[in-house]
Amino acid sequence: MTTRNIQFKIYRYDPDKDAKPYMQDISVDIDATDRKLLDVMVKLKAKDDSIAFRRSCREGVCGSDALNINGKNGLACLTAIDSLPIDKPIVLRPLPGLPVIRDLIVDMTQFFKQYHSIKPYLINNDPPPERERLQSPEDREELNGLYECILCACCSTSCPSFWWNPDKFVGPAGLLAAYRFIADTRDQATSERLDDLDDPYRLFRCHTIMNCVDVCPKGLNPTKAIGKIKDMMVKRAI
Amino acid sequence: MNRIVVGAHYGLKDWLAQRVTAVVMALYTLLMIVAVPTVDGYEGWRALMSHGLIRFATFVFIISLCYHAWVGVRDIWMDYVKPTAVRLMLHVLTLLALVGYAGWAIQVIWRL
């Protein structure tokens, strides 16, 4: 089987022993069975077991292995190794804008805090019926492009507004989730949800930079969802 | 205590105002694109700017510009300046400057 050598520059930082972060140069031989970046990273880890990164499903649904790959956020398991230029080393860094715990692993507390802040659950105070609540296929269609989010944080950590105000701006992932519930005909808390977001920081830090759309590995469009929230607010206000 | 407080409830109003003022400024720009080529020399400018309609339009434009700039500049301070006291001071200075500019501009228009 033909093999080739792939060069990497990897962000390394272990607070247990490193005074400050550094970039490690490392290379590995790959063969035709190593199709995705994650396959190659697993090989790298076999070579140097101290390289720390998260991974789980290796098929793009769990959202564990989000990284900054050659300067752009993405999932290692969905990034084809052939899609990366091989004339220079592949640069792997942790997601930007969040504190680094170690190597490629970031502390996602702030990200999830924002997700939790939008009350990410269905609110319906009617007594639950015996059977399912009815919803027309058209109404259900409204949730497409919203519920598929895997909470990988590629979007929020590529958003400059989130970089500047991670504590106050909900960020694209959280706002996408917020609209998922606003758009759900079974949810009864629409006006509370809109009230909660009517704030110069929580929603209106979005300046439609659209990095979120550019990086989303699931092809979702948080900016569009944010636009729809604003539309609803305007409609409500005038 | 270092509690993060949000919920100021003026987000929509300012966001909407910024869009509305942008439309006003765009319309004024169109008006000027039509009007300016007909202008000839200082007297021409003077005649144009003292026309009642143009004077009113310019007034609305300046108010829109200042409001638009206020929201925009304030957002910059909010993004980059974290200490509340410094930020408040910058807000006040921005407000004073914009009100000053507006007053000055209006004075210029009506003194013509």
Next chain:
Amino acid sequence: MKYTVRKFDAVIVGAGGAGLRAAIQLSEAGLKTAVISKVFPTRSHTVAAQGGVAASLGNSEEDHWHWHMYDTIKGSDWLGDQDAIEFMCRKANEVVVELEHYGMPFDRTDAGKIYQRPFGGHMSNFGEKPVRRSCAAADRTGHAMLHAMYQRNVKANTQFFVEWQALDLVRDAEGEVLGVTAMDMETGEIVVFHAKATIFATGGAGRIFYSSTNAFINTGDGLGMAARAGIPLEDLEFWQFHPTGVAGAGVLITEGVRGEGGILRNSQGERFMERYAPNAKDLASRDVVSRAMTTEINEGRGCGPHKDFVLLDITHLPPETIMKRLPGIHEIALQFAGVDALKEPIPVVPTAHYQMGGIPTNYHGQVVAPQGSSQNVAVPGFYAAGECACASVHGANRLGTNSLLDLLVFGKSAGESAVDQLKKSPKAHKELHQESIDKTLARLDRLDGQKDGASVHETRLTLQRTMQNHCGVFRFADKLKEGVQKILDVQKDVQRTEIKDKSKVFNTARIEALELDNLIEVAVATMISAEARKESRGAHVRDDAPDTPANPNGRDDKNWLKHTLWFKEGNRLDYKSVKLTPLTVESIALKTRAY
């Protein structure tokens, strides 16, 4: 090594479908509950389930739980416990409707009800013809379900310990379970979660195979912990090979593809399932389809340059149907097979997918073990649900969509049983058992101090290759015998694994070594149980147990209609009887299985 003790009413290990469902029960009952998970809850492997969850809602055509029960028992090749199966099938509508109330975005029929699609082995009127029973959210049912349940837990204020690796069960001299030891991955801190009720929902161990649809995290942690604490593992010889994993990549392609009309073809373009299952065809049970595919490949009718896969064809379906009902599959085919499923067929091979066996439980979710002359005595304070448990509803072969149902029904019943225990007979925390804590600490010390040891990566690879080669879709007496020896050799290496990285902060090398300690228990149990079962049943098919008139399909009910129990100590095997009596209806009588 230092450790701290934290007290809770209940501790749940695992935050996938079963763990989250149990957590809803406990949190909403107001009990102080800790949910420990080695990944953020929505990253648990339930997220990867695609096709749907079974419930006889009858939204598109007539259906009945009794038919579902029949199909499940037939699918299990009569190894499933009929009381648990009746319980599950009767509860299905309730738990699926609950999930809808939690906000799960099910697809809808024109009448606004939950959309249902046909699935392998699910038939109407006791095996007559395929029925629409799988409740689906496009081909992302697991994702939609896991997120909906996590969201419900956010609402219920459940306390999560995210990125904590559970290490060992704390079990005292009387056999009562008092919680678990666990490690905070971020800091390396060891904490004893001291609880009155402990629920395992740790998922399967699909990673014992080299080629698997399972996530990296599916390392059978719960099974390893239970085995080390002296609890037997049940029916581990039964592993489901999913017919349609993407060739080469192993990524799952849902059976829902065939439910929507997809067809399997060999190199001659023939719809070969017509020969193996004239009635159900491509929607026969998974073990049947996987064996048919393997036979086609073995007989030279595979596709591709190496003739080592078959094709899953959906090009005849309307593109709108594919993009509406199977959008994720279209994406996976593009990403992992490099084909546009609208225009080309997808290369697929049978791939290790699901562990039918596990920690023995009854249908209340209580862990049971033999004691004296009784076969099923509840282990006090210990519950298990989901793939790590064996109720046993799947017997020798699971039907598609029954796994999501299993985790809902038994996640809930394990939660309810724990609430009952805590509310009906409240008592103080029993004193901790130092010996079992010391065992954990010794295991960690061994790993940290190991010199000139075995590489975790290499040892794991050997383990996976051994399982793949010796315990696959078809099993051979001599290969199994050889496999037992080989896997015991691997076990010796596992006992001397070495890690170079000794950091306390997010040491993933250490976690992988600890996971390997669990993988090996499952692998050994699987190989030994499989070697011992001298018949063919469901997913376990041996060359020395062929199809004969006396034993149709090689199934030997006279000698082998019984559950295997493997004990770690001395690799001892024991057997217990299958519960053939359901709760309220008549027993589904033994019959030759044909689709």
